[in-house]
Amino acid sequence: MNRPEGPNSFPRADRAAVNPSYRLYHPKWYRERYPIFWWLERFAYGKFITRELTSLAVGYAAVLLMFEIWVLSEGQQAYTRFQELLVSPPVLIFHGVGLLFLLFHSVTWLNLAPKALVVHLGRKRIPDAAVLFGHYAAWLVATALVVWYLVGR
Protein backbone atom coordinates (compact mmCIF):
# COMPACT_ATOMS: atom_id res chain seq x y z
CA MET A 1 0.00 0.00 0.00
CA ASN A 2 1.44 3.38 -0.95
CA ARG A 3 1.11 5.82 1.91
CA PRO A 4 2.07 9.48 1.34
CA GLU A 5 4.63 10.77 3.82
CA GLY A 6 3.66 13.29 6.45
CA PRO A 7 2.47 13.47 10.05
CA ASN A 8 -1.25 13.24 9.31
CA SER A 9 -1.11 10.58 6.66
CA PHE A 10 -1.28 7.60 8.99
CA PRO A 11 -4.34 8.13 11.20
CA ARG A 12 -4.17 6.92 14.76
CA ALA A 13 -6.89 4.31 14.22
CA ASP A 14 -4.84 2.69 11.47
CA ARG A 15 -1.67 2.91 13.49
CA ALA A 16 -3.39 1.30 16.43
CA ALA A 17 -4.60 -1.49 14.19
CA VAL A 18 -1.11 -2.16 12.88
CA ASN A 19 0.60 -1.95 16.26
CA PRO A 20 -1.32 -0.95 19.36
CA SER A 21 1.64 0.60 21.12
CA TYR A 22 2.94 2.46 18.05
CA ARG A 23 3.83 6.06 18.62
CA LEU A 24 4.24 8.39 15.70
CA TYR A 25 7.99 8.63 15.37
CA HIS A 26 9.51 11.80 14.07
CA PRO A 27 13.14 11.73 15.05
CA LYS A 28 13.59 15.44 14.50
CA TRP A 29 10.78 16.57 16.77
CA TYR A 30 12.05 17.65 20.15
CA ARG A 31 10.45 15.92 23.09
CA GLU A 32 11.37 17.62 26.32
CA ARG A 33 11.93 15.32 29.27
CA TYR A 34 9.45 16.29 31.96
CA PRO A 35 11.50 17.14 35.06
CA ILE A 36 11.27 14.74 38.01
CA PHE A 37 10.80 17.68 40.39
CA TRP A 38 8.15 19.35 38.29
CA TRP A 39 6.14 19.88 41.45
CA LEU A 40 8.77 22.28 42.77
CA GLU A 41 8.68 24.53 39.75
CA ARG A 42 5.42 26.33 40.38
CA PHE A 43 3.71 27.28 43.62
CA ALA A 44 0.44 25.77 42.42
CA TYR A 45 2.12 22.42 41.81
CA GLY A 46 3.77 22.55 45.24
CA LYS A 47 0.42 23.18 46.87
CA PHE A 48 -1.01 20.27 44.90
CA ILE A 49 1.69 17.84 45.99
CA THR A 50 1.32 18.94 49.61
CA ARG A 51 -2.38 18.25 49.34
CA GLU A 52 -1.69 14.80 47.94
CA LEU A 53 0.78 14.07 50.72
CA THR A 54 -1.95 14.69 53.29
CA SER A 55 -3.07 11.16 52.46
CA LEU A 56 -0.15 9.99 54.59
CA ALA A 57 -1.63 11.82 57.57
CA VAL A 58 -5.00 10.23 56.86
CA GLY A 59 -3.49 6.75 56.71
CA TYR A 60 -1.48 7.41 59.85
CA ALA A 61 -4.58 8.62 61.70
CA ALA A 62 -6.36 5.38 60.81
CA VAL A 63 -3.45 3.23 61.97
CA LEU A 64 -2.98 5.19 65.18
CA LEU A 65 -6.68 4.93 65.94
CA MET A 66 -6.47 1.17 65.65
CA PHE A 67 -3.32 1.16 67.75
CA GLU A 68 -5.03 3.17 70.46
CA ILE A 69 -7.95 0.72 70.43
CA TRP A 70 -5.50 -2.15 70.78
CA VAL A 71 -3.80 -0.37 73.67
CA LEU A 72 -7.19 0.01 75.34
CA SER A 73 -7.66 -3.72 75.05
CA GLU A 74 -4.35 -4.27 76.78
CA GLY A 75 -5.55 -2.71 80.03
CA GLN A 76 -5.50 0.40 82.16
CA GLN A 77 -1.73 0.52 82.67
CA ALA A 78 -0.93 0.15 79.00
CA TYR A 79 -3.38 2.94 78.23
CA THR A 80 -1.78 5.24 80.78
CA ARG A 81 1.66 4.55 79.37
CA PHE A 82 0.30 5.28 75.90
CA GLN A 83 -1.08 8.63 77.05
CA GLU A 84 2.33 9.50 78.50
CA LEU A 85 3.95 8.63 75.19
CA LEU A 86 1.50 10.93 73.41
CA VAL A 87 2.59 13.96 75.45
CA SER A 88 6.30 13.49 74.89
CA PRO A 89 7.67 16.48 72.92
CA PRO A 90 8.76 14.68 69.74
CA VAL A 91 5.40 12.96 69.46
CA LEU A 92 3.56 16.23 70.08
CA ILE A 93 5.54 17.96 67.37
CA PHE A 94 4.95 15.08 64.96
CA HIS A 95 1.24 15.13 65.72
CA GLY A 96 1.18 18.91 65.39
CA VAL A 97 2.43 18.54 61.84
CA GLY A 98 -0.04 15.71 61.31
CA LEU A 99 -2.94 17.82 62.51
CA LEU A 100 -1.91 20.62 60.15
CA PHE A 101 -1.88 18.14 57.28
CA LEU A 102 -5.33 16.88 58.28
CA LEU A 103 -6.69 20.42 58.41
CA PHE A 104 -5.16 21.14 55.01
CA HIS A 105 -6.86 18.03 53.67
CA SER A 106 -10.21 19.11 55.10
CA VAL A 107 -10.07 22.63 53.76
CA THR A 108 -8.88 21.69 50.28
CA TRP A 109 -11.32 18.79 50.05
CA LEU A 110 -14.38 20.73 51.17
CA ASN A 111 -13.50 23.72 48.99
CA LEU A 112 -13.36 21.49 45.92
CA ALA A 113 -16.51 19.55 46.73
CA PRO A 114 -18.87 21.90 44.82
CA LYS A 115 -16.87 21.25 41.65
CA ALA A 116 -17.60 17.54 41.75
CA LEU A 117 -21.01 17.47 43.39
CA VAL A 118 -23.48 19.26 41.18
CA VAL A 119 -26.91 18.97 42.74
CA HIS A 120 -30.25 19.69 41.16
CA LEU A 121 -33.58 20.15 42.89
CA GLY A 122 -36.00 19.41 40.12
CA ARG A 123 -34.89 21.74 37.34
CA LYS A 124 -33.01 24.23 39.47
CA ARG A 125 -29.31 23.83 40.01
CA ILE A 126 -28.17 24.40 43.58
CA PRO A 127 -25.50 27.14 43.51
CA ASP A 128 -21.91 26.19 44.36
CA ALA A 129 -21.90 28.49 47.39
CA ALA A 130 -24.82 26.60 48.91
CA VAL A 131 -23.10 23.24 48.37
CA LEU A 132 -19.96 24.64 49.98
CA PHE A 133 -21.92 25.98 52.93
CA GLY A 134 -23.62 22.62 53.34
CA HIS A 135 -20.24 20.86 53.50
CA TYR A 136 -18.82 23.22 56.10
CA ALA A 137 -22.02 22.84 58.12
CA ALA A 138 -21.56 19.08 57.92
CA TRP A 139 -18.00 19.52 59.17
CA LEU A 140 -19.30 21.44 62.17
CA VAL A 141 -21.91 18.80 62.90
CA ALA A 142 -19.42 15.95 62.55
CA THR A 143 -17.01 17.72 64.87
CA ALA A 144 -19.74 18.19 67.45
CA LEU A 145 -20.70 14.52 67.22
CA VAL A 146 -17.11 13.34 67.66
CA VAL A 147 -16.57 15.58 70.65
CA TRP A 148 -19.87 14.54 72.18
CA TYR A 149 -19.19 10.86 71.75
CA LEU A 150 -15.60 10.86 72.96
CA VAL A 151 -15.73 13.24 75.91
CA GLY A 152 -19.43 13.75 76.50
CA ARG A 153 -20.97 12.42 79.66
Added chain:
Amino acid sequence: MAKVSREPFFWAMFSSGGMIAALVLPAMALLLWFAIPLGWVEAPSHADLVTKIDRPLVKLALFAFVVLLLFHWAHRFRFTLYDGLQLSHLYGLIATVSYGSATILSLSAAYLLWSFP
Protein backbone atom coordinates in the same frame (compact mmCIF):
# COMPACT_ATOMS: atom_id res chain seq x y z
CA MET B 1 -18.31 -3.03 29.66
CA ALA B 2 -15.21 -5.00 28.78
CA LYS B 3 -13.04 -1.94 28.27
CA VAL B 4 -14.16 -0.01 31.34
CA SER B 5 -11.52 -0.08 34.00
CA ARG B 6 -11.92 -0.97 37.65
CA GLU B 7 -10.79 2.49 38.68
CA PRO B 8 -14.35 3.66 39.51
CA PHE B 9 -14.42 1.29 42.48
CA PHE B 10 -11.18 2.59 43.91
CA TRP B 11 -12.13 6.14 43.16
CA ALA B 12 -15.40 5.62 45.06
CA MET B 13 -13.43 4.35 48.05
CA PHE B 14 -10.99 7.23 47.73
CA SER B 15 -13.67 9.89 47.59
CA SER B 16 -15.79 8.46 50.42
CA GLY B 17 -12.65 8.09 52.50
CA GLY B 18 -11.61 11.62 51.67
CA MET B 19 -14.98 13.03 52.64
CA ILE B 20 -15.17 11.19 55.94
CA ALA B 21 -11.56 12.09 56.68
CA ALA B 22 -12.25 15.75 55.99
CA LEU B 23 -15.30 15.83 58.22
CA VAL B 24 -14.15 13.70 61.15
CA LEU B 25 -10.36 13.52 61.40
CA PRO B 26 -9.46 17.04 62.53
CA ALA B 27 -11.79 16.78 65.53
CA MET B 28 -10.67 13.25 66.29
CA ALA B 29 -6.98 14.13 66.04
CA LEU B 30 -7.40 17.27 68.13
CA LEU B 31 -9.04 15.22 70.89
CA LEU B 32 -7.02 12.03 70.79
CA TRP B 33 -3.62 13.52 70.09
CA PHE B 34 -3.84 16.73 72.14
CA ALA B 35 -6.88 17.55 74.21
CA ILE B 36 -7.18 14.27 76.08
CA PRO B 37 -3.50 13.46 76.71
CA LEU B 38 -2.70 17.07 77.64
CA GLY B 39 -5.72 17.39 79.88
CA TRP B 40 -7.42 20.24 78.01
CA VAL B 41 -10.68 18.38 78.53
CA GLU B 42 -11.78 16.00 81.24
CA ALA B 43 -10.36 12.78 79.91
CA PRO B 44 -12.67 9.80 79.62
CA SER B 45 -11.46 6.95 81.79
CA HIS B 46 -10.10 3.72 80.42
CA ALA B 47 -13.28 1.89 81.41
CA ASP B 48 -15.43 4.61 79.81
CA LEU B 49 -13.67 4.29 76.48
CA VAL B 50 -13.82 0.51 76.50
CA THR B 51 -17.57 0.68 77.09
CA LYS B 52 -18.05 3.23 74.34
CA ILE B 53 -16.19 1.12 71.82
CA ASP B 54 -17.53 -2.26 72.86
CA ARG B 55 -20.84 -1.83 71.05
CA PRO B 56 -21.61 -3.70 67.83
CA LEU B 57 -22.74 -0.62 65.92
CA VAL B 58 -19.74 1.38 67.05
CA LYS B 59 -17.38 -1.42 66.08
CA LEU B 60 -18.98 -1.63 62.67
CA ALA B 61 -18.78 2.13 62.20
CA LEU B 62 -15.14 2.16 63.28
CA PHE B 63 -14.34 -0.65 60.88
CA ALA B 64 -16.00 1.11 57.94
CA PHE B 65 -14.32 4.36 58.96
CA VAL B 66 -10.85 2.83 59.05
CA VAL B 67 -11.31 0.91 55.78
CA LEU B 68 -12.34 4.09 53.96
CA LEU B 69 -9.43 6.04 55.40
CA LEU B 70 -6.92 3.36 54.43
CA PHE B 71 -8.23 3.07 50.89
CA HIS B 72 -8.26 6.83 50.56
CA TRP B 73 -4.58 6.80 51.48
CA ALA B 74 -3.80 3.88 49.16
CA HIS B 75 -5.43 5.45 46.09
CA ARG B 76 -4.01 8.92 46.58
CA PHE B 77 -0.55 7.70 47.51
CA ARG B 78 -0.49 5.41 44.49
CA PHE B 79 -1.06 8.35 42.13
CA THR B 80 1.40 10.51 44.05
CA LEU B 81 4.05 7.88 43.30
CA TYR B 82 3.05 7.65 39.64
CA ASP B 83 3.13 11.38 39.10
CA GLY B 84 5.39 12.79 41.80
CA LEU B 85 8.19 10.31 41.36
CA GLN B 86 7.32 9.25 37.80
CA LEU B 87 6.98 5.60 38.68
CA SER B 88 4.19 4.76 36.23
CA HIS B 89 6.27 1.95 34.82
CA LEU B 90 5.74 0.21 38.16
CA TYR B 91 2.00 0.60 37.74
CA GLY B 92 1.01 -2.94 38.73
CA LEU B 93 3.47 -3.23 41.59
CA ILE B 94 2.48 0.05 43.18
CA ALA B 95 -1.22 -0.72 42.83
CA THR B 96 -0.74 -4.13 44.43
CA VAL B 97 1.37 -2.83 47.30
CA SER B 98 -0.87 0.11 48.11
CA TYR B 99 -4.27 -1.60 47.93
CA GLY B 100 -2.71 -4.75 49.32
CA SER B 101 -1.39 -3.04 52.42
CA ALA B 102 -4.70 -1.22 52.84
CA THR B 103 -6.44 -4.61 52.69
CA ILE B 104 -4.08 -6.21 55.19
CA LEU B 105 -4.45 -3.30 57.60
CA SER B 106 -8.22 -3.43 57.17
CA LEU B 107 -8.27 -7.14 58.00
CA SER B 108 -6.13 -6.49 61.08
CA ALA B 109 -8.58 -3.78 62.11
CA ALA B 110 -11.46 -6.21 61.65
CA TYR B 111 -9.76 -8.81 63.82
CA LEU B 112 -8.87 -6.23 66.45
CA LEU B 113 -12.40 -4.87 66.67
CA TRP B 114 -13.99 -8.31 66.59
CA SER B 115 -11.94 -9.52 69.54
CA PHE B 116 -12.14 -6.21 71.47
CA PRO B 117 -11.64 -5.92 74.40
Added chain:
Amino acid sequence: MADSITLQIQRYRPEEEDEPVWQSFEVPRRDEWMVLDGLNYIKDNLDGSLSYRWACRMGVCGSCGMVVNGEPVLTCATYLSELGPGPVRIEPLKGFPVVRDLVGDIQDFIDKLASVKPWIIRDEEQPLSEGEYLQTPEELAEYKQHSMCINCMLCYSACPIYALEPDFIGPAAIALAQRYNLDSRDQGAAQRMEVLSQHEGIWCCTFVGECSVVCPKNVDPAAAIQRYKVKATAEWFKSLLMPWSKR
Protein backbone atom coordinates in the same frame (compact mmCIF):
# COMPACT_ATOMS: atom_id res chain seq x y z
CA MET C 1 9.59 53.38 30.90
CA ALA C 2 12.25 51.80 28.70
CA ASP C 3 11.94 52.01 24.94
CA SER C 4 12.51 48.36 24.31
CA ILE C 5 12.12 45.00 25.96
CA THR C 6 14.06 41.78 25.50
CA LEU C 7 12.23 38.69 24.32
CA GLN C 8 14.11 35.45 25.01
CA ILE C 9 12.72 32.93 22.62
CA GLN C 10 13.27 29.20 22.53
CA ARG C 11 14.47 28.43 19.02
CA TYR C 12 14.62 24.95 17.60
CA ARG C 13 15.77 24.31 14.07
CA PRO C 14 15.93 20.54 13.64
CA GLU C 15 18.12 20.81 10.58
CA GLU C 16 20.76 22.71 12.57
CA GLU C 17 20.60 21.55 16.16
CA ASP C 18 19.60 18.61 18.32
CA GLU C 19 18.23 20.64 21.19
CA PRO C 20 16.49 23.95 21.56
CA VAL C 21 18.56 27.10 22.15
CA TRP C 22 17.60 30.49 23.52
CA GLN C 23 17.83 33.55 21.34
CA SER C 24 17.24 37.11 22.49
CA PHE C 25 15.63 39.90 20.52
CA GLU C 26 15.04 43.54 21.38
CA VAL C 27 11.57 44.72 20.43
CA PRO C 28 9.97 48.12 20.97
CA ARG C 29 7.99 48.38 24.15
CA ARG C 30 4.61 49.88 23.24
CA ASP C 31 1.79 50.17 25.75
CA GLU C 32 -0.77 48.63 23.44
CA TRP C 33 1.38 45.75 22.20
CA MET C 34 0.69 42.15 23.01
CA VAL C 35 3.39 39.50 23.11
CA LEU C 36 2.14 38.48 19.67
CA ASP C 37 2.90 41.95 18.34
CA GLY C 38 6.43 41.51 19.65
CA LEU C 39 6.74 38.18 17.84
CA ASN C 40 5.38 39.67 14.63
CA TYR C 41 7.87 42.53 14.95
CA ILE C 42 10.70 40.01 15.19
CA LYS C 43 9.48 38.09 12.19
CA ASP C 44 8.94 41.21 10.10
CA ASN C 45 12.13 43.06 11.01
CA LEU C 46 14.68 40.95 12.84
CA ASP C 47 14.50 37.28 11.93
CA GLY C 48 12.04 36.05 9.34
CA SER C 49 12.80 32.44 10.17
CA LEU C 50 11.01 32.55 13.53
CA SER C 51 8.13 30.05 13.38
CA TYR C 52 4.97 30.31 15.48
CA ARG C 53 1.22 30.00 15.15
CA TRP C 54 -1.34 32.78 15.29
CA ALA C 55 -4.49 33.80 13.45
CA CYS C 56 -7.31 35.92 14.82
CA ARG C 57 -5.18 38.00 17.22
CA MET C 58 -8.24 38.52 19.40
CA GLY C 59 -8.47 35.48 21.63
CA VAL C 60 -11.09 33.37 19.86
CA CYS C 61 -9.21 31.03 17.53
CA GLY C 62 -6.94 29.33 20.05
CA SER C 63 -3.89 29.29 17.74
CA CYS C 64 -1.37 31.44 19.59
CA GLY C 65 -0.93 29.57 22.88
CA MET C 66 2.63 29.64 24.21
CA VAL C 67 4.42 29.56 27.55
CA VAL C 68 5.39 33.11 28.51
CA ASN C 69 7.49 33.52 31.67
CA GLY C 70 6.50 30.03 32.70
CA GLU C 71 2.74 30.51 32.28
CA PRO C 72 0.72 29.12 29.37
CA VAL C 73 -1.07 32.11 27.83
CA LEU C 74 -2.57 33.32 24.58
CA THR C 75 0.12 35.62 23.20
CA CYS C 76 -2.53 37.75 21.54
CA ALA C 77 -4.11 38.43 24.90
CA THR C 78 -1.03 39.19 27.01
CA TYR C 79 0.25 42.75 27.22
CA LEU C 80 4.01 43.13 26.88
CA SER C 81 3.92 46.07 29.23
CA GLU C 82 2.46 43.95 32.02
CA LEU C 83 5.36 41.52 31.99
CA GLY C 84 7.78 43.75 33.88
CA PRO C 85 11.04 45.16 32.58
CA GLY C 86 11.94 41.85 30.94
CA PRO C 87 13.49 39.74 29.64
CA VAL C 88 10.38 37.84 28.66
CA ARG C 89 10.88 34.11 28.14
CA ILE C 90 8.78 32.55 25.42
CA GLU C 91 8.60 28.80 24.85
CA PRO C 92 6.23 26.47 23.03
CA LEU C 93 3.39 24.78 24.94
CA LYS C 94 4.53 21.94 27.16
CA GLY C 95 3.42 18.39 26.60
CA PHE C 96 3.63 18.52 22.83
CA PRO C 97 6.66 17.57 20.72
CA VAL C 98 8.31 20.64 19.26
CA VAL C 99 8.33 20.67 15.48
CA ARG C 100 10.20 23.93 15.09
CA ASP C 101 10.75 27.04 17.27
CA LEU C 102 7.44 27.75 18.98
CA VAL C 103 5.37 25.29 16.99
CA GLY C 104 4.29 22.06 18.65
CA ASP C 105 2.64 19.06 17.06
CA ILE C 106 -0.92 18.94 18.28
CA GLN C 107 -2.05 15.81 16.46
CA ASP C 108 -2.35 13.94 19.74
CA PHE C 109 -4.91 16.43 20.99
CA ILE C 110 -6.81 16.30 17.71
CA ASP C 111 -6.96 12.50 17.87
CA LYS C 112 -8.10 12.50 21.45
CA LEU C 113 -10.72 15.14 20.80
CA ALA C 114 -12.11 13.12 17.91
CA SER C 115 -12.18 10.00 20.07
CA VAL C 116 -14.70 11.54 22.50
CA LYS C 117 -17.16 12.22 19.64
CA PRO C 118 -17.68 15.91 20.18
CA TRP C 119 -21.01 16.22 18.38
CA ILE C 120 -24.67 15.69 19.16
CA ILE C 121 -25.42 11.99 19.04
CA ARG C 122 -29.04 10.95 18.68
CA ASP C 123 -30.55 7.47 18.66
CA GLU C 124 -32.99 8.87 16.14
CA GLU C 125 -33.10 12.27 14.53
CA GLN C 126 -36.27 14.22 15.15
CA PRO C 127 -38.18 14.53 11.87
CA LEU C 128 -38.12 17.96 10.26
CA SER C 129 -41.86 18.29 10.65
CA GLU C 130 -41.42 18.46 14.41
CA GLY C 131 -39.24 21.53 14.09
CA GLU C 132 -36.20 22.43 16.14
CA TYR C 133 -34.96 20.79 19.30
CA LEU C 134 -36.16 23.11 22.06
CA GLN C 135 -34.03 23.88 25.07
CA THR C 136 -34.79 25.88 28.18
CA PRO C 137 -32.32 28.42 29.56
CA GLU C 138 -31.62 26.07 32.47
CA GLU C 139 -30.79 23.25 30.07
CA LEU C 140 -28.48 25.58 28.17
CA ALA C 141 -26.80 26.72 31.36
CA GLU C 142 -25.90 23.11 32.17
CA TYR C 143 -23.32 22.87 29.43
CA LYS C 144 -22.75 26.40 28.19
CA GLN C 145 -19.61 27.01 30.19
CA HIS C 146 -17.88 23.97 28.71
CA SER C 147 -18.92 24.96 25.20
CA MET C 148 -16.71 28.06 25.32
CA CYS C 149 -13.56 26.03 24.63
CA ILE C 150 -11.45 27.39 21.78
CA ASN C 151 -9.09 24.40 21.69
CA CYS C 152 -6.11 26.54 22.60
CA MET C 153 -4.50 23.72 24.62
CA LEU C 154 -3.21 25.96 27.38
CA CYS C 155 -4.81 23.45 29.73
CA TYR C 156 -2.75 20.64 28.22
CA SER C 157 0.39 22.66 28.79
CA ALA C 158 -0.55 23.33 32.41
CA CYS C 159 -1.49 19.74 33.15
CA PRO C 160 1.41 17.70 34.55
CA ILE C 161 -0.54 14.48 34.03
CA TYR C 162 -0.80 15.08 30.31
CA ALA C 163 2.97 15.44 30.14
CA LEU C 164 3.53 12.33 32.23
CA GLU C 165 0.85 9.95 30.92
CA PRO C 166 0.89 9.72 27.14
CA ASP C 167 -2.57 8.20 26.95
CA PHE C 168 -4.36 10.71 29.18
CA ILE C 169 -7.18 12.22 27.15
CA GLY C 170 -6.67 15.61 28.73
CA PRO C 171 -8.73 18.51 30.08
CA ALA C 172 -10.17 20.11 26.94
CA ALA C 173 -11.25 16.83 25.35
CA ILE C 174 -13.02 15.72 28.52
CA ALA C 175 -14.62 19.14 28.99
CA LEU C 176 -15.91 18.99 25.44
CA ALA C 177 -17.19 15.46 25.97
CA GLN C 178 -19.06 16.82 28.98
CA ARG C 179 -20.38 19.71 26.88
CA TYR C 180 -22.22 17.10 24.87
CA ASN C 181 -23.04 14.72 27.70
CA LEU C 182 -24.77 17.55 29.55
CA ASP C 183 -26.60 18.81 26.47
CA SER C 184 -30.25 17.86 26.71
CA ARG C 185 -30.36 17.16 22.96
CA ASP C 186 -27.59 14.56 23.17
CA GLN C 187 -28.11 10.85 23.66
CA GLY C 188 -24.54 9.65 23.26
CA ALA C 189 -23.28 9.59 26.87
CA ALA C 190 -22.99 5.81 26.85
CA GLN C 191 -20.81 5.84 23.73
CA ARG C 192 -18.51 8.45 25.20
CA MET C 193 -18.27 6.59 28.47
CA GLU C 194 -16.45 3.73 26.79
CA VAL C 195 -13.65 6.06 25.78
CA LEU C 196 -13.61 8.19 28.88
CA SER C 197 -13.86 5.53 31.51
CA GLN C 198 -10.81 3.61 30.47
CA HIS C 199 -7.90 4.25 32.79
CA GLU C 200 -6.34 6.70 30.41
CA GLY C 201 -9.58 8.54 29.94
CA ILE C 202 -10.34 10.40 33.13
CA TRP C 203 -8.91 8.27 35.90
CA CYS C 204 -5.37 9.54 35.39
CA CYS C 205 -6.59 12.96 36.49
CA THR C 206 -5.67 13.84 40.06
CA PHE C 207 -7.45 17.21 40.11
CA VAL C 208 -4.36 19.36 40.09
CA GLY C 209 -6.72 22.06 38.85
CA GLU C 210 -4.20 24.11 36.88
CA CYS C 211 -6.13 23.52 33.68
CA SER C 212 -9.00 25.62 34.94
CA VAL C 213 -6.66 28.29 36.27
CA VAL C 214 -5.00 28.92 32.89
CA CYS C 215 -8.08 28.60 30.72
CA PRO C 216 -8.66 31.94 28.95
CA LYS C 217 -12.35 31.18 28.40
CA ASN C 218 -13.34 29.99 31.88
CA VAL C 219 -14.33 26.57 30.60
CA ASP C 220 -13.41 25.00 33.96
CA PRO C 221 -12.31 21.62 32.59
CA ALA C 222 -11.28 20.49 36.08
CA ALA C 223 -14.86 20.74 37.27
CA ALA C 224 -16.08 18.94 34.14
CA ILE C 225 -13.71 16.07 34.84
CA GLN C 226 -14.57 15.73 38.54
CA ARG C 227 -18.26 15.86 37.81
CA TYR C 228 -17.79 13.18 35.20
CA LYS C 229 -15.88 10.99 37.65
CA VAL C 230 -18.91 11.03 39.94
CA LYS C 231 -21.18 10.18 37.02
CA ALA C 232 -18.92 7.42 35.69
CA THR C 233 -18.58 5.90 39.15
CA ALA C 234 -22.34 5.91 39.64
CA GLU C 235 -22.78 4.26 36.24
CA TRP C 236 -20.16 1.64 37.07
CA PHE C 237 -21.91 0.68 40.30
CA LYS C 238 -25.27 0.69 38.55
CA SER C 239 -24.05 -1.68 35.88
CA LEU C 240 -22.46 -3.88 38.52
CA LEU C 241 -25.49 -4.06 40.79
CA MET C 242 -28.21 -3.83 38.17
CA PRO C 243 -26.77 -5.34 35.00
CA TRP C 244 -30.19 -5.83 33.53
CA SER C 245 -30.99 -2.13 33.29
CA LYS C 246 -30.20 -0.56 29.94
CA ARG C 247 -28.14 2.59 30.20
